[in-house]
Amino acid sequence: MPVTLRDIAEKVGYSITTVSRALAGYDDVAEETRRLILQTAQEMGYHPNIPARQLQRRRTDTLGFVIATFGPRFSDPFLSELLAGIGNEAARHEFDLLVATHPPRSANELHAYRRLVRGRRVDGLIITRTRVHDERIAYLLEQKVPFATFGRSEVEGDFPWVDVDGEAGLVQVTRHLIQQGHRRIAIILPPADLMFSRFREAGFRRAMAESELPVQEAWVTWGDLTEQGGYQAARRLLDQHPAPTAIIAGNDVMAIGAIRAAREHGLTVGREIAIAGFDDIPMAEHTTPPLTTLRQPIYEIGRRLCRMLIALLRGETLEHPHVLLQPELVIRQSTVPEA
Amino acid sequence: MPVTLRDIAEKVGYSITTVSRALAGYDDVAEETRRLILQTAQEMGYHPNIPARQLQRRRTDTLGFVIATFGPRFSDPFLSELLAGIGNEAARHEFDLLVATHPPRSANELHAYRRLVRGRRVDGLIITRTRVHDERIAYLLEQKVPFATFGRSEVEGDFPWVDVDGEAGLVQVTRHLIQQGHRRIAIILPPADLMFSRFREAGFRRAMAESELPVQEAWVTWGDLTEQGGYQAARRLLDQHPAPTAIIAGNDVMAIGAIRAAREHGLTVGREIAIAGFDDIPMAEHTTPPLTTLRQPIYEIGRRLCRMLIALLRGETLEHPHVLLQPELVIRQSTVPEA
DNA sequence: ATTATATTCCAAAACGTTTTGGATGTCAAG
């Protein structure tokens, strides 16, 4: 039913080849012929059949992005924003985006990657939240499928990445808290198998050491990046004696959970306890009190990763294949009591 | 480089046809032959080329979902959860999901749909937040592309949908507030061009009329479903004299904004002012105070829409092509002060 | 022995595109 090159060819009386080449803009088509073909194609409502083109060109102009959904719920603002950045940039380059979802760290996570790669559904993929010994990266390297990651990796191999300097970030925020007079500082780290958890821990320890403050090992904890996780971890921290006077959470979502825990403990956040996050999600400036956090431009990173990957696919060599951005400390009332 | 049917055929000494049919499970292949072919395919690491299959089968086993991103940011928990539901269910049926993003109500919204439809990239689409005179629906009906929607529509045409009875929901929550002793009740509706805005408004008015309470027209306002939007609308409401003692927000995200506005106004939410939302996003039970809201099972609806659409694509007739779910009133401390 | 019926196989066409490697015709230069 849909119009094909053959239909146009028959109508205008030229070969399929010529029609194809006219539409593709080759210069071995007479100007007048081209005009006729273009107009006819327009009139007949021609649009190329993409699967056919993909088959012939042996590429799909499609990117893959696999999202981990937490249980039945996925409302991680981090992933949403990244997705928006990737998606909007992909659209700008006329690329499509194939999204696969799956429960996190499930057996079918790799299955999702294999599906996309084996079926030649995508030309490249974007990976986020790189992990220690990341099997996704290992797989894609082994399969020689182009990809770009948000986050560094210790896996050997050459691939572009963008990352935010979590170590420097944690040095900043820890120093800030120390400057505010805090000595008993706790931290709720992201899951330890995530690469950025390591960097942030290192930054925290470095800043504490620098001020010759001891790191209470009981105050170094981990949370699963959800509100619940932050809440629970913070509760455990606040139940201790002595309790910390400041908590740094691995992301804003956990920080929001920590705020709730602190409030339940009867503490005034900002005054009796300081709480800081990481990300600067839109909600961060609207919590009560507004959240001190480290801003990372997630949306922009999504766009950038997408651009890098597409450049890679086009065979261009990247000027800066590895980008390390500095997070920006945004100080709000959750660590600095109102004047 | 990748293994094709031809490679297997040459290796085992049968025709491409037989290899194809053996792998597809037809019964006109000898048992022994099939075993040989299956094993060889396995050994050689065969995986079908999906674009080739799509071309031949004239279907893609792929669904499309277009997401409106708000400005550069998209962190709408509603959309995230719906996406998770759709994505996980699609994976269960071996369907892929093509996601397109675009700024809301931009000219290229329809462009995104056209792109997916014209290029025959997808077999069907899922639409959410149906609008009055929805041009997306009109377009898909005109193109005879299967789709399913979250939300009803007044556009003529037959297509499956799932919706939540917003009118009944608003009757419930309004009654609840009236029962709590509120007389001056305001509402922040979703944008008026969204179908569900109409239903909710009707429910609100019905419940008010039923108790012979006047609806202050200045207290019927609209917000853009963001935290900011809810905050601003609530501020305007609270600046009035007399101010409402209860505010019903069009979704939880706006309710969170309203809570912030109320707090800034020096009001204790739950006690001096009641605030209710709609959706019951994960964050709702973790706000301060926890939010009274109408729960709609967004994740499940995503799955259901996906199932309906796939059934439709398979030519099955749906038992219940139109599903109207009842939202569940979840009463928390934002409307009922703590004991 | 012949016919009918299964069983197992496959050549070829088709899906709609892009690309290769010329073919044809025209025109200016020699």
Added chain:
DNA sequence: CTTGACATCCAAAACGTTTTGGAATATAAT
């Protein structure tokens, strides 16, 4: 008049799959 250069066109192959419409052989029924 020939040659070469250019401009314009196209037949055919290829991408990798599925499906159609039998062919070939073996087995059972007459």
